[in-house]
Amino acid sequence: MLRRILVLTFFVMVLVSPSVGTYAQEFPTKEVQIIIPYAPGGATDLIFRALAASAEKYLGKPIIIVNRAGGGGTIGYTEGAKAKPDGYTLTAAITPLTILPHQVTTAFTYKDFEPIINVVLDPCMFLVRTDCQWKTLKEFVDYARKHPGMITVGNSGAGGGVHLAALAFEKAIGAKFNHIPFAGGGPSITALLGGHIHAVSVSPPEGIVHVQAGKLKIMALFGERRLEMFPNVPTVKEQGIDFTMSQWRGLAAPKGTPAEIIKKLHDAFKKGMDDPAFRKSAKDMAINIYYMGSADFGKVMAHDHEFYGKLVREIKK
Numbered sequence: 001m002l003r004r005i006l007v008l009t010f011f012v013m014v015l016v017s018p019s020v021g022t023y024a025q026e027f028p029t030k031e032v033q034i035i036i037p038y039a040p041g042g043a044t045d046l047i048f049r050a051l052a053a054s055a056e057k058y059l060g061k062p063i064i065i066v067n068r069a070g071g072g073g074t075i076g077y078t079e080g081a082k083a084k085p086d087g088y089t090l091t092a093a094i095t096p097l098t099i100l101p102h103q104v105t106t107a108f109t110y111k112d113f114e115p116i117i118n119v120v121l122d123p124c125m126f127l128v129r130t131d132c133q134w135k136t137l138k139e140f141v142d143y144a145r146k147h148p149g150m151i152t153v154g155n156s157g158a159g160g161g162v163h164l165a166a167l168a169f170e171k172a173i174g175a176k177f178n179h180i181p182f183a184g185g186g187p188s189i190t191a192l193l194g195g196h197i198h199a200v201s202v203s204p205p206e207g208i209v210h211v212q213a214g215k216l217k218i219m220a221l222f223g224e225r226r227l228e229m230f231p232n233v234p235t236v237k238e239q240g241i242d243f244t245m246s247q248w249r250g251l252a253a254p255k256g257t258p259a260e261i262i263k264k265l266h267d268a269f270k271k272g273m274d275d276p277a278f279r280k281s282a283k284d285m286a287i288n289i290y291y292m293g294s295a296d297f298g299k300v301m302a303h304d305h306e307f308y309g310k311l312v313r314e315i316k317k
Contacts, residue, residue, distance in 0.1 A: 024260030027087055031062040032265075034251065035083075035091045037076025039069040041186025042156055043205040044092050044249055047120055050281040055272025059265070069183040072096065072157030074106055081112040085256035087265060090116065093252035095161035098305040102312040103159040110305055114257045115297040117269050118250035120282075121290035122203045123223025123235075124165035126153070127216045129192065137239050140219055144175035152197040153177040154188035156206075161247040164308065165222060166201040167315050169236075172243040192216065203247055204229075204286035222246070229286045248290070248304075250297050266294055 034052060036045050045067065052063035068076035073096045080091030093113060101109045126140075134140040144151050155163035158181040170177050180197055182188040185206035192200045193215060200207070204227060210216040211230070221227065221235045222245045236243055251269060253262060272278055273291060282289050292300065 024258050027261050027264055028059060028061045031064050032088050033064040033066050035076050035080045036065055036067045037073035038156055039184030039186055040067050042184040043203040044094055046205045046285060047249055047287060048092050050278055051119060051272050054275040054278040055269045058271040059268035072100060072159040074100055078107045081108040081254060083254045085254040087253060087257055087261035090251050090253050094249040095247040096159060098301055099164055099308045100159045102309045110301040112255050113252035114255055114262055115294050115301060116251040116253055116262055117266050118248050118292035118297040119273060120249040120287055121246055122288045123221060123246045124162050124201060124203060125218055125222055126199050126201055126220040127207045128199045128219045130214060130217050137220055141173050148176035149178050151177050152180050154180045154182055154191055154197045154200040156185040156188055157181050162201040165245040168245060169243055171315060172241060208286045227286050262294060
């Protein structure tokens with residue numbers, strides 16, 4: 001008799017409890033938010049605001065951008081990693097996700113996230129004011145070598161990809177910069193425009209509008225090739241410095257998010273990436289769209305976690 005009651009209870013629970021498949025099939029039933037671990041106005045913020053505007057019509061629900069700046073990205077990544085794994089809280093996963101755990105104590109690593117999709121692979125670069133004292137990269141490098149610590153270089157946060165790019169570049173040229181962290185690329189650009197620092201290490205979307213306006217210029221481009229928008233600006237490699245560095249930017253969900261939901265999110269954002277409106281925004285911001293699916297994006301995260309761990313140790317020597 002007891003066995004029959006237990007069996008009956010089990011079947012009732014199965015009938016009344018929604019399965020993961022049913023939950024995923026109904027997803028989403030409300031708005032989805034994307035945590036940006038940096039301040040408004042930076043490259044990551046600009047890219048995902050543009051993508052959200054295009055992707056939400058394919059997802060079927062609004063996509064809200066939430067900025068959680070601070071700690072070089074640690075505040076936003078920590079919140080994203082601890083979010084409920086139901087698909088409604090995503091995080092902008094960019095290169096610093098695999099760098100920060102090697103530099104400071106964090107409550108997360110890339111393993112606390114499920115990769116959804118990679119959207120962008122863009123080069124790091126140094127911007128300076130057009131009225132600065134250096135007319136060429138050679139003049140800039142020569143001055144940096146002769147005056148260690150005198151050139152102030154802003155970045156979007158200590159331990160971030162562009163900060164590490166600046167650290168690696170100074171090692172490549174045998175110089176030493178004075179690194180100034182900000183709560184995002186936007187604030188660092190503002191400081192440069194105001195004359196409070198000499199240069200900034202950024203990605204193209206953060207400063208392109210000011211380069212076009214003639215207020216700033218590209219002093220050092222770390223990409224493998226020239227920017228389509230500025231074909232006359234050579235890379236540092238073309239100018240005899242064997243150095244390249246780029247950043248990836250994608251989306252991830254908390255570990256444990258059902259695979260069916262990850263696929264739904266991936267498909268919606270892939271359509272958003274292919275949407276003409278996003279393509280135009282990307283071109284206007286000199287964004288290098290670079291698609292990777294969930295599996296490939298996860299492999300890149302794992303590779304870069306090891307790569308940057310080694311690089312951080314080498315830089316600290």
